Amino acid sequence: MARIFIDGNEIHLTVKDKIFCDVEFFTGEKLFNLEPRRLFPVSGHSEYITFLDENGEERFILRKLENMEENQRALLLGCLEEYYRIPKITRLISRSEKHRIWLWNVETDRGNYTFEIINHIQSMKMFYDKRILIKDGNDNRYEIPNIYDLDKRSQKLILPDM
Amino acid sequence: MIPKSLLINRPASKKILKVAEKQFKGNDKPLFAVIGDLELDSSYGEGAVYVTENRIVAIGEGFDGGFFSLDFANISKISVKRMYGNAVLKAVTTGGSSVDLMRFTFAMADICDAAADFITKVKEGESIEDRLAAVDNTFKNLRSFCPKCGRKLPSPNADCLNCQGKGKMASTLLRYIKPYTGKLIFCIFLSLVTTFAALVPPYVTSLMVDSVIPGGDKKMLVAVIIFLLLIYVVQYGIGALRAYHLRIAGDGIIADLKKEIYKKAQYLPMKFYDKTSTGSVINRVNSDTTVLQQFMLRITQEAVVQLFTMIGIIVIMMCMNWKLTLLSLIPVPVVVCCSRYFGKKIGPLYRRIWRRGVAISTILSDTIPAIRIVKSFSSEEKAVKNFSRQVDDWLYEDKKAGKVAAIFPNVITFLITCGSVIIWFVGGNMVIDTPEKLSLGVLVSFISYTSMFYNPVSFFANLSDSYQNALASTEKIMDIINAEPEHDFGKDNTLDMIKGKIEFRNVNFSFDRSKKVLNDINFVINPGDVVGIVGTTGSGKSTLINLLMRFYDDYEGEILVDDVNIKDIDMGYYRSQIGYVQQEPMMFRDTIFNNIAYSLPGAHPEQVLNAADIANAHGFITRLPDAYDTMLGERGVGLSGGEKQRLSIARAVLKNPGVLIFDEATSAVDSETEKLIQDAINRLIRGRTTLMIAHRLSTLRKANKIIVVDKGNIIEFGTPEELMALKGKYYKLINIQSMSEKVAAEKAAENFE
Numbered sequence: 001m002a003r004i005f006i007d008g009n010e011i012h013l014t015v016k017d018k019i020f021c022d023v024e025f026f027t028g029e030k031l032f033n034l035e036p037r038r039l040f041p042v043s044g045h046s047e048y049i050t051f052l053d054e055n056g057e058e059r060f061i062l063r064k065l066e067n068m069e070e071n072q073r074a075l076l077l078g079c080l081e082e083y084y085r086i087p088k089i090t091r092l093i094s095r096s097e098k099h100r101i102w103l104w105n106v107e108t109d110r111g112n113y114t115f116e117i118i119n120h121i122q123s124m125k126m127f128y129d130k131r132i133l134i135k136d137g138n139d140n141r142y143e144i145p146n147i148y149d150l151d152k153r154s155q156k157l158i159l160p161d162m
Numbered sequence: 163m164i165p166k167s168l169l170i171n172r173p174a175s176k177k178i179l180k181v182a183e184k185q186f187k188g189n190d191k192p193l194f195a196v197i198g199d200l201e202l203d204s205s206y207g208e209g210a211v212y213v214t215e216n217r218i219v220a221i222g223e224g225f226d227g228g229f230f231s232l233d234f235a236n237i238s239k240i241s242v243k244r245m246y247g248n249a250v251l252k253a254v255t256t257g258g259s260s261v262d263l264m265r266f267t268f269a270m271a272d273i274c275d276a277a278a279d280f281i282t283k284v285k286e287g288e289s290i291e292d293r294l295a296a297v298d299n300t301f302k303n304l305r306s307f308c309p310k311c312g313r314k315l316p317s318p319n320a321d322c323l324n325c326q327g328k329g330k331m332a333s334t335l336l337r338y339i340k341p342y343t344g345k346l347i348f349c350i351f352l353s354l355v356t357t358f359a360a361l362v363p364p365y366v367t368s369l370m371v372d373s374v375i376p377g378g379d380k381k382m383l384v385a386v387i388i389f390l391l392l393i394y395v396v397q398y399g400i401g402a403l404r405a406y407h408l409r410i411a412g413d414g415i416i417a418d419l420k421k422e423i424y425k426k427a428q429y430l431p432m433k434f435y436d437k438t439s440t441g442s443v444i445n446r447v448n449s450d451t452t453v454l455q456q457f458m459l460r461i462t463q464e465a466v467v468q469l470f471t472m473i474g475i476i477v478i479m480m481c482m483n484w485k486l487t488l489l490s491l492i493p494v495p496v497v498v499c500c501s502r503y504f505g506k507k508i509g510p511l512y513r514r515i516w517r518r519g520v521a522i523s524t525i526l527s528d529t530i531p532a533i534r535i536v537k538s539f540s541s542e543e544k545a546v547k548n549f550s551r552q553v554d555d556w557l558y559e560d561k562k563a564g565k566v567a568a569i570f571p572n573v574i575t576f577l578i579t580c581g582s583v584i585i586w587f588v589g590g591n592m593v594i595d596t597p598e599k600l601s602l603g604v605l606v607s608f609i610s611y612t613s614m615f616y617n618p619v620s621f622f623a624n625l626s627d628s629y630q631n632a633l634a635s636t637e638k639i640m641d642i643i644n645a646e647p648e649h650d651f652g653k654d655n656t657l658d659m660i661k662g663k664i665e666f667r668n669v670n671f672s673f674d675r676s677k678k679v680l681n682d683i684n685f686v687i688n689p690g691d692v693v694g695i696v697g698t699t700g701s702g703k704s705t706l707i708n709l710l711m712r713f714y715d716d717y718e719g720e721i722l723v724d725d726v727n728i729k730d731i732d733m734g735y736y737r738s739q740i741g742y743v744q745q746e747p748m749m750f751r752d753t754i755f756n757n758i759a760y761s762l763p764g765a766h767p768e769q770v771l772n773a774a775d776i777a778n779a780h781g782f783i784t785r786l787p788d789a790y791d792t793m794l795g796e797r798g799v800g801l802s803g804g805e806k807q808r809l810s811i812a813r814a815v816l817k818n819p820g821v822l823i824f825d826e827a828t829s830a831v832d833s834e835t836e837k838l839i840q841d842a843i844n845r846l847i848r849g850r851t852t853l854m855i856a857h858r859l860s861t862l863r864k865a866n867k868i869i870v871v872d873k874g875n876i877i878e879f880g881t882p883e884e885l886m887a888l889k890g891k892y893y894k895l896i897n898i899q900s901m902s903e904k905v906a907a908e909k910a911a912e913n914f915e
Contacts, residue, residue: 085245
């Protein structure tokens with residue numbers, strides 16, 4: 001099946017159950033229970049959003065969120081934020097190591113939490129925009145939006161491993 | 163009421179318990195419960211689900227009244243929805259509305275899957291006891307953590323390999339020094355001799371300045387000079403001997419370390435390689451061992467020597483003039499403080515340099531073996547740019563470390579010089595004012611000792627630099643040396659022979675908890691069965707094989723071969739009983755003969771010829787100028803895909819295994835070659851249990867059973883005839899392929915005409 005690209009305003013969304021939505025095309029065609037997903041969840045938050053049906057089959061791709069009408073964009077962003085919600089670390093309260101397992105106690109926008117990192121080198125990645133993504137021993141993801149926005153102590157503890 | 167022995171992942175809080183206790187009265191008891199770690203709005207907190215024989219009760223702040231009860235009869239679908247950052251246990255009611263029962267991090271994902279499976283299967287009519295046993299299995303797997311270090315154990319009550327006999331980093335390193343203890347002690351003895359010899363000349367200098375030269379005693383002068391020469395001969399001669407023995411010991415340590423890391427790397431589970439780049443492993447074997455060896459020698463040799471030198475000098479200086487000695491010690495605390503500061507500053511820099519080094523090694527190990535691909539896409543420039551960027555990153559970090567490393571020793575030297583200047587000033591005044599208390603010769607000699615004294619001080623001050631560097635390398639090496647190897651619980655437990663009965667019981671598996679790969683796999687294959695495994699790409703076919711090969715052991719459920727759990731069979735023996743032919747056969751940089759004989763070291767040449775013949779490889783090998791002695795390039799360069807595949811089959815033939823596995827063995831070859839390979843396979847599978855993953859269904863003609871895998875589930879299992887009659891997925895796949903083969907044949911015929 002040829003891939004269908006949508007620029008933005010050709011569709012009308014109705015959100016169902018937080019991460020699913022029904023889509024109506026300007027042609028009148030309707031698609032139900034689609035799940036929007038970012039094709040570039042790490043590098044491009046607002047471009048190339050794919051819509052998958054219940055079988056995981058792609059139905060179409062939206063090129064740019066910006067091209068959508070404001071209301072519709074907000075709805076879609078809500079769906080995406082619900083799906084891609086990961087805790088944002090705001091402070092590293094403490095960090096300790098035992099038997100090669102690092103225990104991080106962090107303050108996040110969703111509360112305080114403690115998690116383990118098995119391998120520092122593989123589990124942490126810093127990007128050129130100073131963002132750091134972390135994956136813990138249970139494959140949960142965390143984000144530090146900008147390492148230089150954290151307090152000095154947190155920076156001092158984290159940066160040497162970057 | 164809530165039973166005291168309730169199956170639960172962790173104790174519920176009082177708040178949850180209070181709500182739960184109100185829900186269950188009389189005989190209405192929960193069978194198991196899951197305590198979650200998130201609120202429904204994904205804040206960290208607590209939620210819970212309690213599951214009885216006929217209903218599920220969700221407890222959490224997000225529900226009106228703090229709970230939500232749902233009878234199984236009112237559930238049309240219950241499943242775990244994995245999202246990017248967490249997961250939700252979702253139920254769809256018969257009325258069509260959707261309810262989020264509990265939100266949790268991926269740490270709880272397996273257990274919530276088990277809860278959803280329990281409800282689904284019980285609703286479908288399966289026995290509660292059987293399904294509860296599967297849930298219990300998941301709970302056991304979840305709860306088997308080491309009480310000491312918290313690491314997940316391979317099986318309940320298993321010993322934690324991470325905690326077994328592990329001391330501190332130093333004690334691990336001492337293991338590598340131990341075999342060379344004699345040599346190193348001998349070197350220390352030689353060092354003491356040279357140190358003693360080095361302390362003599364300054365004392366002789368004071369004699370020369372104060373008595374021999376002013377006294378004009380030429381005979382004495384010659385005698386002193388000859389004595390000095392002898393001292394120097396002893397000092398440097400023994401120094402050379404020591405250097406030789408030290409090198410031998412040092413090389414031995416590094417060789418042992420490299421061998422140990424490589425050996426460990428061979429036995430590490432596939433999961434380690436899934437998460438670690440080859441570049442990083444190569445870097446550890448090559449560079450880090452050298453850094454560590456240098457540090458170990460510094461500690462065991464230089465540190466001891468410098469310590470003795472320092473003590474010797476202090477004693478001599480004290481005997482000469484205690485006041486000047488105390489003056490010369492003034493800079494020591496400053497030097498020590500600087501050293502500590504330097505250590506803190508340089509440590510993180512070395513860690514970053516190491517990371518950049520790994521990035522460079524990773525690019526090298528990625529692009530050099532794949533140089534054909536780089537060239538075919540004219541990507542040389544891009545590769546160079548990418549490499550340069552990484553090298554520049556490394557350079558940037560190295561420059562920063564270089565700056566700190568360059569400033570510090572000079573600051574130390576300056577402080578030491580200040581100490582000497584103080585001695586010159588105070589001592590000079592003393593010689594002028596009270597020559598009877600301090601002679602010129604003693605002052606000159608004292609200055610010599612002072613400069614010698616600061617060598618050990620400087621050494622210990624700089625030790626933190628090499629310590630930090632070594633610490634960074636040690637950490638990386640320990641990552642491999644202390645990593646958990648593949649678990650071989652059934653060591654030495656072999657079977658008389660493997661007949662070939664294979665059974666999967668309630669097997670669940672995920673590489674990564676955010677995505678489940680195999681879901682509740684159950685099937686039995688009888689000895690001699692030829693089983694085709696079909697399904698779309700990514701459906702989990704190869705993962706089934708990976709589990710059967712014991713490449714991954716951390717699955718839930720059981721896999722049995724001849725009714726014995728494969729985890730209870732000696733791993734080496736078990737794998738030797740399985741012939742595994744991959745889609746992309748790997749060849750080593752060796753002769754064709756050795757590549758075939760890889761599966762049976764020491765094989766007789768005729769065995770290898772016979773195996774090659776059965777695999778339809780003998781023909782093309784004989785046509786090669788060097789025949790069986792043909793040296794294959796890296797990864798089998800010089801042979802076509804079909805030829806490499808036939809060598810790979812010859813390897814399997816030589817092994818004479820009880821079970822055969824073909825993982826898309828013919829998918830990458832043309833029809834003619836496919837026929838040759840298929841003939842070879844048909845000869846090989848006679849009387850052996852065979853599992854064949856096939857993309858082209860035509861290659862499964864010999865299969866008497868078919869397993870259809872879809873999205874990690876077995877959706878069809880039976881004889882080909884049964885599945886055709888079922889008119890399900892297999893039927894559709896057969897029809898699609900027959901149609902496309904027909905079209906292809908028609909097109910080929912048209913072209914031919």
